[in-house]
Amino acid sequence: MKPFTNFSSRMVVLPVNNIDTDQIIPARFLKITTKEGLDKHLFQDWRYDESGQPKPDFVLNLPRARGCEILLAGDNFGCGSSREHAPWALTQFGFRAVISTSFADIFRGNSLKNSLLPITIPAEAHAELLAAVAKDPEAQVAVDLPAQKLTLPNGRAVEFPIDEFSKHCLIEGVDELGYILKREAAIREFEMRHDPGIDTLAG
Amino acid sequence: MTKPRTIIEKIWDAHVVNEQPGAPALLYIDLHLVHEVTSPQAFQGLRERGIKVRRPDLTVATADHSIPTTDRSLPILDNIGKFQLDELDRNCRDFGVRCYGIHSDKQGIVHVIGPELGLTQPGMTVVCGDSHTATHGAFGALAFGIGTSQVEHVLATQCLLQRKSKTFQVRVDGALKPGVTAKDIILGLIAKIGIGGGTGCVFEYTGSAIRALGMEQRMTVCNMSIEGGARAGLIAPDDLTFQYLHGRPHAPKGAAWESAVARWKQLATDAGASYDREVSIDADQLEPMITYGTNPGMGVAINAPLPDPSQIADPAQRESMIQALRYMDLEGGKPLLGRPVNVVFIGSCTNSRISDLRSAASILKGRKVNPNVRVMVVPGSQAVKREAEAEGLPEIFRAAGCDWREPGCSMCIAMNGDQLEPGQYSVSTSNRNFEGRQGKGGRTFLASPLTAAAAALTGVVTDVRTLL
Numbered sequence: 001m002k003p004f005t006n007f008s009s010r011m012v013v014l015p016v017n018n019i020d021t022d023q024i025i026p027a028r029f030l031k032i033t034t035k036e037g038l039d040k041h042l043f044q045d046w047r048y049d050e051s052g053q054p055k056p057d058f059v060l061n062l063p064r065a066r067g068c069e070i071l072l073a074g075d076n077f078g079c080g081s082s083r084e085h086a087p088w089a090l091t092q093f094g095f096r097a098v099i100s101t102s103f104a105d106i107f108r109g110n111s112l113k114n115s116l117l118p119i120t121i122p123a124e125a126h127a128e129l130l131a132a133v134a135k136d137p138e139a140q141v142a143v144d145l146p147a148q149k150l151t152l153p154n155g156r157a158v159e160f161p162i163d164e165f166s167k168h169c170l171i172e173g174v175d176e177l178g179y180i181l182k183r184e185a186a187i188r189e190f191e192m193r194h195d196p197g198i199d200t201l202a203g
Numbered sequence: 204m205t206k207p208r209t210i211i212e213k214i215w216d217a218h219v220v221n222e223q224p225g226a227p228a229l230l231y232i233d234l235h236l237v238h239e240v241t242s243p244q245a246f247q248g249l250r251e252r253g254i255k256v257r258r259p260d261l262t263v264a265t266a267d268h269s270i271p272t273t274d275r276s277l278p279i280l281d282n283i284g285k286f287q288l289d290e291l292d293r294n295c296r297d298f299g300v301r302c303y304g305i306h307s308d309k310q311g312i313v314h315v316i317g318p319e320l321g322l323t324q325p326g327m328t329v330v331c332g333d334s335h336t337a338t339h340g341a342f343g344a345l346a347f348g349i350g351t352s353q354v355e356h357v358l359a360t361q362c363l364l365q366r367k368s369k370t371f372q373v374r375v376d377g378a379l380k381p382g383v384t385a386k387d388i389i390l391g392l393i394a395k396i397g398i399g400g401g402t403g404c405v406f407e408y409t410g411s412a413i414r415a416l417g418m419e420q421r422m423t424v425c426n427m428s429i430e431g432g433a434r435a436g437l438i439a440p441d442d443l444t445f446q447y448l449h450g451r452p453h454a455p456k457g458a459a460w461e462s463a464v465a466r467w468k469q470l471a472t473d474a475g476a477s478y479d480r481e482v483s484i485d486a487d488q489l490e491p492m493i494t495y496g497t498n499p500g501m502g503v504a505i506n507a508p509l510p511d512p513s514q515i516a517d518p519a520q521r522e523s524m525i526q527a528l529r530y531m532d533l534e535g536g537k538p539l540l541g542r543p544v545n546v547v548f549i550g551s552c553t554n555s556r557i558s559d560l561r562s563a564a565s566i567l568k569g570r571k572v573n574p575n576v577r578v579m580v581v582p583g584s585q586a587v588k589r590e591a592e593a594e595g596l597p598e599i600f601r602a603a604g605c606d607w608r609e610p611g612c613s614m615c616i617a618m619n620g621d622q623l624e625p626g627q628y629s630v631s632t633s634n635r636n637f638e639g640r641q642g643k644g645g646r647t648f649l650a651s652p653l654t655a656a657a658a659a660l661t662g663v664v665t666d667v668r669t670l671l
Contacts, residue, residue, distance in 0.1 A: 017523045018398060018498050022637040027616045031269055031283045033243035033290045045639050050625075074519065076399035079432065079498070080637060082334040083241065084350035105368075105402055105434050106334060110350035163366070165226045176352070177248075180360045183221070183229060187362055190220040196233035197463065198322055198453050200263040200301050 002115050003173035007096065008142040009069035012059050013133050019073055020080035021107065025089045027081075038085055039092035060093070064137060069096045072129060076100075077118075078107025087114040097143055099150070101126050112166045113176060117143065119150055125158045145171060207473035210439050211370050211405045214345040214470070218328045220362055230365040233327040234339075235357045236313045237264035237300065239291040240618070241332025245355035246294040256298040258361045263322060264295050264302040267312045269618045272581050272608035275305060284619060298358070311584020311610045314338035314552040318422065319586050321451025325440035325467040330357055335552045335634060337428040340437030341421035342444055343470050345405070347435040369479035371404035371433065375412040377486035382668040384562070385420035386554060386632070386651035388412065389427040390492035390502045392484060398500040401433030404480060407472065408438045412486035418447040419556040426553045427634050430499040439471040491667060494636050494649040495539050496527035501636075503539070505654065505666050511536035530638055531646050532626075539648065539664045546629040547578040547659040548641070549605075549652055551615035554632035555583030557590045559652045563632075564596050566656035566670055567603040573662030578605040579621065581613040605659070617642045630658040 029041040047058050054061040071090065077100040078086060087110050090098065097117040108118045121129070132139050132153045139153035145167060149157045169176060208216070220229040235258075242264070249256070256262060269284040271277075279285040288305060295302035303309040309316060314335055317323040323339040329346035330336060332354040339346035353363055375388055393400070406428050408421075416424065421438050428436025445464050448454045455463040490504035501524075503509060512528065512535050515521040528535055533542075549555070549563050560582060572578050580600050582588040588610055591597060597607040614621040615633035617640065623629055625644025632655050636647035648664065657667035 015519075016526070017519055020498065020635075020637045022635070022640050026639055026643070027268075027618050028643075030240050031281075031287050031618060033287055034247070035244055045643055076402070076432070079398055080334065080429075080635065082332060082348040082350055084244075084352060102399060102402065104399070104432065106348055106350060106429075110352065113350065113352040163227075165364075168225075176364060177252075177356050177359055180229065180356055180362055180364060181254075183362075184360075186221045186229065187231075187360060190231055191361075194218075194231060196261055196327065197324065197455060197459075198234065199260045200234075200322065200453070201260050201299075203452050 001113070001169070001173045001175060004115050004117065004145055004170040006142070006144050007069060008140050010064065010067070010138055010140050011070045011072040011133055012065050012068045013072045013130065014059055015072070015074050015130055017074035018076045018079055021078055021083050021086040022080055024078070024086040025083065030083060030085055035088045038089035042089040042093045067094070069094055070141065071095050071098045072133065073098055073100045076102050076104060079104040082106045084110045084114070087111045087116045091116050099126070099129065112170065115170060117145065117170065119143070119160045121150060121158050121160055125152065128152060207476035209370050209407060209472040209476045209478060210343060210437065210470050211345065211407060214326055214328065215367060217326065227364040227366045230328060230363050232330050232357050232361055232363060233261060234317070234322055234329045235262045236317055236329065236331035236336070237262060237354070238268055238313050238331070238333065239266050239287050240268045241351050242294065242354055243287065243290050244351050245358055246298065248355040249298065249358055254359050256300055256358045259299040261361060262300045262358070264291060264300050265310055265313050265316055266291055266305050268612045268616060270305055270611045271619050272611045272613045272621055275609055281620065308585050311586065312552045312555060312612055314426065315555060315583030315587065318342065319451070319584060321448055321454035324448065324454070324463070325444060326470050330363065334429045335426050337434065337436045338422050338426040338552055340425035340428065340435055341418060343437055343440035343467065345435055345437060348429065368434065369404045371401055371406050372478040372481040373406045373408045373484070374410040374481065375408065375484045375486050376410040377412055378415065379412060379486050379489060382491055382653060382671055383489050384651040384653060385416050385423040387489050387492040388484065388486065389424045390494065390499070390649065391489050393427065393431045393500045394492065394502040395484065396431055396482060398430060398498045399432045401428065401431040404433045406431070406433045406436035407478070408436060413438055414441065417558060418443060419558045422556070423553055427499065430634060440467050491651060491654050493539055493654060493664065495531060495533055496524070497530050497636060497638050499634065499636060499649060501527055502649070505664070506538060506540060508538045509533060509535050540666060542664045543628065543662060544576060544630050544648070544658050544664060545627040546623055547576055547655050548614045548629055548631040548633060549655050550579065550581030550583065550613050551633035552583065552612070553634045554652050555581060555587065557587050559632065560587070560591050560596050563652040563656040564599045566653060566667065567605065567659065568599045570603055570660050572604040572659045575662045576659055578659045579608060579614060580605050581608045582610050584610050614641050616640070630655045630664065
């Protein structure tokens with residue numbers, strides 16, 4: 001995984017609550033067997049009209065969306081299906097962080113494994129940020145992961161939570177599977193005393 | 204004396220391989236279920252690293268999400284879908300994983316075949332690259348959905364790095380009235396706590412109304428735990444659980460059965476154990492439920508009016524409600540009863556088991572579906588299909604005017620061509636009513652098989668109790 005570095009960026013604002021993974025990437029685009037090309041279909045049904053033309057007023061289609069590395073979304077972002085295609089599509093589009101007041105569990109876990117930082121901030125800071133971008137669409141925020149700090153356009157720093165392990169993995173670009181594989185001896189020892197009691201290959 | 208523990212903590216403790224300071228626990232996985240959509244990139248990852256599947260004997264695959272539900276002897280017309288299905292076969296062959304593919308007599312929706320083969324057992328940890336994995340919690344297993352990176356982790360190591368969730372007791376006491384089902388319990392819960400209400404938690408469903416449910420109904424309840432935000436939801440095993448499992452192909456046999464049951468009986472939550480959170484539902488008060496909006500938390504009793512956005516104080520919630528009603532082309536404050544529907548879908552990992560089909564057939568028997576409604580009945584597995592055929596259910600469905608199809612996820616996720624047209628309304632026994640979930644522009648009302656069958660007959664949203 002690519003190490004996560006601090007950055008500043010403008011934001012794409014999608015202040016809708018409960019944005020589910022079916023909106024982020026509709027199921028009909030999950031028939032691929034690789035990870036590539038999902039950015040084209042990010043928010044497909046909100047982004048394109050019946051004839052497949054980009055809807056000019058949808059935020060991802062605005063010229064200023066280009067180069068934005070942060071998505072500012074409503075509560076409970078990423079609910080629904082476990083598809084990792086959602087963070088794949090978001091990162092391929094260029095996003096490195098999503099800011100919300102809360103995230104669904106599976107989406108949060110999937111994002112952390114793809115260098116996409118879910119930034120949870122309190123409702124009042126979220127409201128302040130929405131107001132700031134409404135006033136100035138070019139407003140930027142700064143993400144400092146080691147300090148767990150999001151600096152709002154007015155210079156106020158808001159702390160965001162992240163567990164130490166996920167933070168370490170993001171900053172160092174730790175390959176989580178590599179980390180688990182190194183614990184082979186512990187896994188083997190556990191298997192000596194633990195019998196799941198089934199054999200899927202039998203019968 | 205040891206501290207009283209919930210079943211959730213007991214299963215967790217029994218599967219922690221080890222814990223290192225500053226890192227999540229390494230959790231052992233007893234059963235890994237695999238399907239075609241969330242696994243190809245994981246198998247590819249193993250190839251790139253040159254590693255094998257660690258425990259093919261704890262892994263099983265089936266094709267369900269993108270397979271057609273039409274005649275299996277016909278060629279698959281969707282080339283991309285076909286390639287994905289072929290990839291699953293190839294990956295399973297290359298890595299020595301048992302695959303119940305499109306032509307297998309054991310094929311079916313992954314959350315239907317696990318229990319019916321006796322693979323899902325009490326006290327297990329079960330994962331699958333699918334958020335409805337909580338279904339297996341009906342057996343007292345800790346079962347949850349994972350993303351493709353974690354599918355790769357489990358294939359490679361049989362382990363996951365995992366943090367303990369909070370425990371959340373969902374207590375359902377009392378008796379369900381006629382026409383009210385397991386589906387109404389779970390839709391009622393989600394309407395009460397909201398779709399993010401269980402985030403960070405594992406549900407344990409307890410209470411007399413849960414105990415009174417059959418195993419398939421318990422699966423319906425656990426299945427939709429994720430729709431309440433909880434990654435997992437489970438029910439402590441009891442005699443009914445053991446009866447269901449006894450004699451299934453992968454269930455323990457002989458002396459092993461006796462010792463397994465003795466072990467399983469120890470799983471129930473200890474007296475005096477505490478939960479991080481709790482909620483109670485009065486089963487006597489539940490009505491048949493139906494969703495009207497664009498997430499499963501937007502549900503009401505079938506005879507109740509829809510919420511009126513102008514009465515919602517919170518601006519963000521009001522806006523969500525306005526947008527949902529706009530997408531659904533519905534008016535707040537009015538009931539859904541009598542609203543015309545175009546399609547009825549009976550199927551999915553929530554409601555495609557034999558008892559679900561019997562339930563729908565009990566309403567449809569000897570009657571005709573409304574000519575304006577297309578009705579699809581999609582059994583959850585080949586085994587369910589055979590059982591239904593042995594009982595004559597397809598004849599009942601066909602005589603009523605329903606389409607009886609081959610097993611798969613079908614119109615629940617609309618990946619395989621089974622889908623709504625833009626603007627169409629469905630009453631669906633599936634689990635999600637998100638925008639476009641059942642086809643771009645489609646509008647979904649989630650409900651029980653009874654309520655779905657009632658709408659099939661009348662062509663409009665109907666209180667099934669008027670037909671009982």
